[in-house]
Amino acid sequence: MSETNSCTVDAATLYIVPTPIGNLADITQRALDVLAKVDLIAAEDTRHTSRLLTHFSISTRTFALHDHNEQQKADFLIEKLQAGNSIALVSDAGTPLISDPGYHLVNRCRQAGVKVVPLPGPCAVITALSAAGLPSDRFSFEGFLPPKSKGRRDCFQALAEDERTLIFYESPHRIMESLADMLAVLGPERDVVLARELTKTYETIHGAPLAELIEWLKLDSNRIRGEMVLLVAGHRAEKNALPAEALRTLALLVKELPLKKASALAAEIHGVKKNALYKWGLENLE
Structure with missing residues (x-):
């Protein structure tokens, strides 16, 4: 070159x-x-x-x-x-x-x-990602979160099983409400990094499990000031975990069919083991 x-x-x-x-x-x-x-x-x-x-x-x-x-x-x-x-x-x-x-x-x-x-140059998404300590080989930039709670929760729900690092922009006056919605959908253990005021005097990059991050922010109102980037660790499925779509299908089918038959159909639709679905159904649906 x-x-x-x-x-x-x-x-x-x-x-x-x-x-x-x-x-x-x-x-x-x-x-x-x-x-x-x-x-x-x-x-x-x-x-x-x-x-x-x-x-x-x-x-x-x-x-x-x-x-x-x-x-x-x-x-x-x-x-x-x-x-x-x-x-x-x-x-x-x-x-x-x-x-x-x-x-x-x-x-x-x-x-x-x-x-x-x-021209190459400054970008808050990449600047935050480079210092967040979250996987950076695959990530999804989602822009600004919706202004209303329902929109935010729908957004988090749609991304709940995405395995990529998720990156959002958020404003100071909505950050706590947005994190509360994230907590309701993604749970307290999801790792989240807040990067604020990047490259400025009061630059802060702080990461913790979501519930702990929320408590940390509540300790000091200065921590929710300025331009913000939220970085969320991607979903990590448990080994041998059944796909959520297969479980939803099973839950629908079992309303009309015996569990054994419903498990067989759901397994065929989603390409998973019927015995595993049947066992999950016994533990969770009956």
Whole structure:
């Protein structure tokens, strides 16, 4: 792979530029060069981005592109790109599109044949995962949790048997309610890591079984302040455990059939041993 220390900005190109999630020193030299050289910066919040640009003495013009106007403004930006302008896309912090605006613009650019160049850089998901001490070979980023309790519980229920490390964003004013919903669905022993204020002065990364984590947070209100990432250990099935779907099927069938026949049918449907299902049924359904 060839290497270069120079940074050129091509015409008619959209650059995806990550910005710091807290510590301004984390911005890359390439990101600074691109922001200074492009014709326009599409920013989630121009006021927020202007503070970053002022700090690094960058005077490039900005354009507001956020959740509420992205689909309407995408055509305007594509026209500019097709006319030869270079544009940098930034969010308030971290990598654009990762629970931030930008998907519609990037999708439309690719459909229109406009060149899209991604820059590597800060991302709260990866930063938290790298220090959490949870398995990182397979993980699922689930974004922000639903705002209502039922939505959160439905989300946790759908993911309860997922064996990957699960990663969520959550806000300070909902963190305790969200953890209570998680406790109700996933139980007290599931390992959870809370990473807050990453790269900032009061950065905290604390992991514990869920019930213990909740008690730890209750001890100090400062522990629930700031930007938060929740990392949840994946489901670990007991050895030789029967699939939950097979147990649900058996529970339904046994309402209409003798346990022995219901066990045989459920075993055939799910490819498990009928004797194991029958034994489970004797212990739990009769």
